[in-house]
Amino acid sequence: MKQSSSVSVIGAGSYGTALAFCLARNGVKTFLWGRDNAAISAMQQSRTNEQYLPGFTFPESLLPNSSLTDCLQQSQYLLVVVPSHAFSDVLIDIKPHLTPAHKVIWASKGLEPKTGRLLHDVFDEIIGTNTPKAVLSGPTFAKEMAAGLPTAITLSSTNSDLSSAFSQMLHNPKGFRVYLNDDLVGVQLGGAVKNVIAIGAGLGDGLGFGANARTALITRGLAELTRLGVSLGASYESFMGMSGLGDLVLTCTDNQSRNRRFGLALGQGLSVSEAMDSIGQVVEGYRNTEEVHILAQKQQVEMPICEQIYAVLYDGKPAKEAALALLGREQKSEQ
Ligand SMILES: NC(=O)C1=CN([C@@H]2O[C@H](COP(=O)(O)OP(=O)(O)OC[C@H]3O[C@@H](n4cnc5c(N)ncnc54)[C@H](OP(=O)(O)O)[C@@H]3O)[C@@H](O)[C@H]2O)C=CC1
Ligand SMILES: O=C(CO)COP(=O)(O)O
Numbered sequence: 001m002k003q004s005s006s007v008s009v010i011g012a013g014s015y016g017t018a019l020a021f022c023l024a025r026n027g028v029k030t031f032l033w034g035r036d037n038a039a040i041s042a043m044q045q046s047r048t049n050e051q052y053l054p055g056f057t058f059p060e061s062l063l064p065n066s067s068l069t070d071c072l073q074q075s076q077y078l079l080v081v082v083p084s085h086a087f088s089d090v091l092i093d094i095k096p097h098l099t100p101a102h103k104v105i106w107a108s109k110g111l112e113p114k115t116g117r118l119l120h121d122v123f124d125e126i127i128g129t130n131t132p133k134a135v136l137s138g139p140t141f142a143k144e145m146a147a148g149l150p151t152a153i154t155l156s157s158t159n160s161d162l163s164s165a166f167s168q169m170l171h172n173p174k175g176f177r178v179y180l181n182d183d184l185v186g187v188q189l190g191g192a193v194k195n196v197i198a199i200g201a202g203l204g205d206g207l208g209f210g211a212n213a214r215t216a217l218i219t220r221g222l223a224e225l226t227r228l229g230v231s232l233g234a235s236y237e238s239f240m241g242m243s244g245l246g247d248l249v250l251t252c253t254d255n256q257s258r259n260r261r262f263g264l265a266l267g268q269g270l271s272v273s274e275a276m277d278s279i280g281q282v283v284e285g286y287r288n289t290e291e292v293h294i295l296a297q298k299q300q301v302e303m304p305i306c307e308q309i310y311a312v313l314y315d316g317k318p319a320k321e322a323a324l325a326l327l328g329r330e331q332k333s334e335q
Contacts, residue, residue, distance in 0.1 A: 005169065008033055008071035009079045010090055012040065012064070014052040014281060015107060016081035018142035022176050023079075024062035025148070028169045031065045031075060040066040052281070056146040072097040077105065077166060079136075083282040084110025084192075087119055091126040098131060103162050105155075107136040109191035110284045116295030118232075120184050132159040134166060135184055137191040138242035139250035141257075145176070152177040154242040156187035179242055186238025189229045193306070194248040195285030196292055197221035198259035199266075200309050201252035203319050206267015217305060218252050223334075224303040228292075231299045259285035266312065267319050289313050304329060 005028065009020045012034030024030040034040050043049055043064035047057050058064075065071050072078065072094060082090050087108050094104075104127065112122050123133055134157030145151055155170070155178050157163045163180050171178040181187055197217065204213045225248070226239040238244055251257040255264075262283045265275035276283060293310045296303045308326050311317035 005029075005077070005165075006031065006075040007077040007079055007169065008065075008075040009081055010068075010071070010094065011080060011082035011086075012036075012043070012049065012052070013081065013083075014049075014142040015140075016079075017049045017053045018140075018145040019079060019081060019107060019136070019170075020062050021056065021059060021146045022172070023169055024059040026169060026172055027061060029061050029063070029075075031063050031071045033065055033068055033071045037066045040064045053142060053146050068093060069097055072102070076101045077103050077169070080104065080106040080108060082108060083284060084108040084119060085113050085287055088112065088122050088126060091123060095127060098127065100130070103132040103134075103159075103166070105134040105136060105157075105162075105166055109137060109188075109195060110288050111188075111192050111291035111295065113287055113291060114294070116291040116293075116298065118185060118188050120188065132162040133157065134159065134162050135187055136170075137187050137247065138179075139246040141250070141254070143256060148175060150175040150177075152179060152242055152246075154179045154181050154187055156181045156184050156243070158182050158184065181238060181241065181243070183235045183238040185232050186229050186234030187243040189232065189234060190225065190239060190241075190243040190247055192284075192288045193221070193225040193228065193292055194244075194251050195259045195288045196306050196309055197225070197248060198251035198257050199263035199285045199289065199313075200305055202257075202260040202263020202265075203267040203309070203312065204263075204323065205260075206264040207319060207323060208267075209323070214252065218248055221252075221305050222248055224301075224305060228296055228299060228301045228303060231301050258283050262286070272313060286313060 007023050008031040009016045010033050012032050020030045020032045138153035140153050155167050167178040258279045262275050265278050289310050292306050308322040312322045
């Protein structure tokens with residue numbers, strides 16, 4: 001692998017570390033940057049990320065680094081993996097160091113806080129449209145990736161040179177499949193809205209509802225995600241793919257999901273802040289619920305499940321009342 005093909009992962013939480021594992025296992029020189037110098041020093045010493053992804057020893061080509069400038073000087077590919085509320089701050093930090101050779105990919109799942117804008121719009125505003133950009137999204141729990149378990153993901157870009165080069169670095173025929181997709185809107189929206197629906201799935205299970213209710217929620221959640229996406233010009237097919245249906249099913253049905261666990265805790269009677277504290281990592285869906293609410297209003301798209309979850313999280317509506325409000329809606333056609 002050429003020096004110029006090295007990647008700097010910006011964000012050393014569970015997912016940034018897991019993606020760094022996947023790249024480094026393929027022999028790609030991979031720098032892992034985090035804002036906490038002490039945590040990066042500890043990773044350099046122990047060759048593990050004990051805080052966010054304990055128990056997995058770094059491959060040789062995974063190099064923790066606490067200098068953002070050094071990372072940007074050494075790599076043309078920057079993979080941003082911070083929570084979406086920190087996305088714009090990170091772009092502002094990297095902007096002065098960007099050269100025409102840099103390409104930026106992000107794996108953050110969410111929208112811009114308080115506006116509901118998609119992150120590629122935030123990127124274009126801060127960085128401009130000349131820097132090649134791509135988005136990674138799909139059903140991928142960090143721990144399973146670090147363990148090398150079979151996984152598939154979507155890489156979305158309208159820049160085919162970037163898609164081709166970066167997917168070759170990440171794809172591994174022994175168990176990490178990278179699918180390509182040029183629908184930036186659909187892919188990003190899937191990653192944000194599934195976090196909200198996963199909170200709903202957790203809520204339902206926390207209230208003691210069964211598999212029928214969970215599956216109905218996933219299916220109608222997909223319908224409202226698709227409705228919003230199509231109103232924004234996204235392709236219907238994206239919602240049937242890895243970053244749509246795939247991530248929705250994964251996150252709604254498995255307790256590795258922090259969004260689902262947050263919902264479960266709420267359904268079992270914890271307050272929003274107690275439920276949040278019980279997770280200890282980012283719960284994107286909390287902010288995403290407000291962002292999706294703003295975006296749906298702007299687009300004048302009906303999203304009843306997301307609206308009820310918004311009412312629980314932001315207006316203090318009891319979870320059971322929200323569930324009854326959904327069940328009691330006027331009977332309607334499925335299409
Ligand atoms: N974990 C997973 O399985 C998956 C996660 N994702 C997405 O990846 C993104 C990151 O999530 P994940 O890694 O899981 O979250 P974690 O909670 O595991 O880690 C968050 C990381 O982001 C860092 N961070 C937070 N704010 C900033 C900032 N302003 N500047 C720099 N670094 C910052 C934190 O640093 P510090 O420790 O100093 O606070 C920490 O290293 C999210 O959008 C999530 O939806 C997507 C697919 C799967
Ligand atoms: O996005 C994810 C899996 O694809 C991770 O989901 P959580 O953020 O709910 O843990």
